[in-house]
Amino acid sequence: MRYLPLTEADRSAMLETIGAPDVDALFSDVPEEARLTGPIEGLPMHASEMAVEKHMRRLSKKNLAASDAAFFLGAGAYKHHVPASVDHIIQRGEFLTAYTPYQPEIAQGTLQMLFEFQTQVARLYGCHVANASMYDGSTACWEAVAMASRIARGKKRKVVLSGALHPHYAEVVKTMAKFTEDEIAHASPALQAQPDNDGLIARIDDDTSCVVVQYPDILGRVTDLQPIADAAHEKGALLIVVNTEPVALGAIRSPGEMGADIVVGEGQSLGVGLQFGGPYLGLFAVTSPKHVRQMPGRLCGETVDAEGKRGFVLTLSTREQHIRREKATSNICTNSGLCALAFSVHMTLLGEKGLRRLAMENHCLACHAADRLAKVPGVSVLNDSFFNEFTIRLGTDARAVVRTLAERDILAGVSLGRLFPNNAELADGLLVAVTETTTEEDIETLASALEEVLS
The missing domain is CATH 3.40.640.10 (Type I PLP-dependent aspartate aminotransferase-like (Major domain))
Structure with a gap:
């Protein structure tokens, strides 16, 4: 049984108090194209528990896990090893x-x-x-x-x-x-x-x-x-x-x-x-x-x-x-x-010395990645200074490159066009993050793929 304690009179009184003409006005900040006007198309009205579990398992197989790819995503969320x-x-x-x-x-x-x-x-x-x-x-x-x-x-x-x-x-x-x-x-x-x-x-x-x-x-x-x-x-x-x-x-x-x-x-x-x-x-x-x-x-x-x-x-x-x-x-x-x-x-497990060692390992690997990517024709490294994350310019729309490499199980980084969709001047920028979980093989995989895609 649904629990709906409010009557139409209750709702009308509440809307009048807050100055809203109707319930829909409460969702005015949600774009109209994002609002549901009925059941979700293609979604069945009901299914058994086993059928739902099977369907969700099929959907989960479409995910590309961070541990299953050459991973260079960052921009505020970083893949580090957690003991x-x-x-x-x-x-x-x-x-x-x-x-x-x-x-x-x-x-x-x-x-x-x-x-x-x-x-x-x-x-x-x-x-x-x-x-x-x-x-x-x-x-x-x-x-x-x-x-x-x-x-x-x-x-x-x-x-x-x-x-x-x-x-x-x-x-x-x-x-x-x-x-x-x-x-x-x-x-x-x-x-x-x-x-x-x-x-x-x-x-x-x-x-x-x-x-x-x-x-x-x-x-x-x-x-x-x-x-x-x-x-x-x-x-x-x-x-x-x-x-x-x-x-x-x-x-x-x-x-x-x-x-x-x-x-x-x-x-x-x-x-x-x-x-x-x-x-x-x-x-x-x-x-x-x-x-x-x-x-x-x-x-x-x-x-x-x-x-x-x-x-x-x-x-x-x-x-x-x-x-x-x-x-x-x-x-x-x-x-x-x-x-x-x-x-x-x-x-606590790291301690001060451990944190410093971890930081230096991140930085050294990032420097290696920047040096290697700078050798790719058409790629230039923007930064004079960085820690474990830096920006490269590709000379073409980075979003298309990211999508192409993702199909090869390479998560190449975060395109600036995705972060700043309204700024066309940033469209060829790619933010690349490197941590202690990145291997030299991963770096070479990214560089080789960029050489092929940008050629």
């Missing part, structure tokens, strides 16, 4: 408690893990304090923008986004800003060896609440953030730095060292597999203690009980589930706890 011990440890009884510790006194394992996780993220980012994680990197990016607006007390509403910020992150910021008074100043990236930092700085004015940059950026470029931080601070704005590849911070300077006020990012690379796009892990940290109370989410802290024994507590919870909605910094209701645990376990 089997990570999965073993996160299933231990200490962590199989409630998914979020509403009663901290009975979730000490979870709280201690989150405390250690926060410490690891803060050290990785070069910041004073980190929170107990967010949903993913893109939503963490928006929460940082909203936090900067709160710190500015609404007196500054301009948000300057770097053109080299991941376009999906930029779209999340623009989408959320529809419901605030923030003005988003955005630009498109240019296919050049170094990002246009001077152009970015020129867009910062007295009305700017924050500047958002990516490090390394969407084209894989690594740049000194200090001049941007100085320019932002001169105008009373905050510098927000987005990092989508935490392994990179085992080899390059942390954003906090270069003047970042808020550092956010995606933690998927450590402990969390690709998993068809999620769930992932948002990281969030600040450099100044005075900004801690404006952070979204939750913070765990260490204390002692009445008997002097070490214990862990929820030190700060500024989310609406714990306090009045109008006092909350965010409507985030939980965190990616299991992913945070996997991140922390993987980071």
Whole structure:
């Protein structure tokens, strides 16, 4: 029996209260061509459980798994080796408690893990304090923008986004800003060896609440953030730095060292597999203690009980589930706890030296790949600097090349035409990512296939 508690009168009263003429108006943001007007064509109205299972198995065989191909995809989601011990440890009884510790006194394992996780993220980012994680990197990016607006007390509403910020992150910021008074100043990236930092700085004015940059950026470029931080601070704005590849911070300077006020990012690379796009892990940290109370989410802290024994507590919870909605910094209701645990376990197993070795292995393999691909006729490497991801130009539409190579079980990278579909100047760009899972044979396979396709 369907559970439909509302009458037509109830619906009419609700629509009248919110000022909507009908239910369809609630879906006005969904393009008409994406809305269903009836049953899905070609899908049977019913089928047996066994028939559905058989059909789904047939569909699954159409997938090309990352482990079954020469894999060079990146752009914010990276294929790294996750030790089997990570999965073993996160299933231990200490962590199989409630998914979020509403009663901290009975979730000490979870709280201690989150405390250690926060410490690891803060050290990785070069910041004073980190929170107990967010949903993913893109939503963490928006929460940082909203936090900067709160710190500015609404007196500054301009948000300057770097053109080299991941376009999906930029779209999340623009989408959320529809419901605030923030003005988003955005630009498109240019296919050049170094990002246009001077152009970015020129867009910062007295009305700017924050500047958002990516490090390394969407084209894989690594740049000194200090001049941007100085320019932002001169105008009373905050510098927000987005990092989508935490392994990179085992080899390059942390954003906090270069003047970042808020550092956010995606933690998927450590402990969390690709998993068809999620769930992932948002990281969030600040450099100044005075900004801690404006952070979204939750913070765990260490204390002692009445008997002097070490214990862990929820030190700060500024989310609406714990306090009045109008006092909350965010409507985030939980965190990616299991992913945070996997991140922390993987980071602990690596240690500082292990992370640095992993980073150097990634970089060395990427350098080898860039050198080899640069020898392919028609291919040019854009970057002067990069970590494990760089951009090449093919002289032809990269999307067509990517599709052709995928048919040969080579996932050649992410075409910039896919990331920036409205910018024809980027159409021949291909973003190539290389990690420790990439072999020299994979690199040679890609290079040879490009030589054949581009000839």
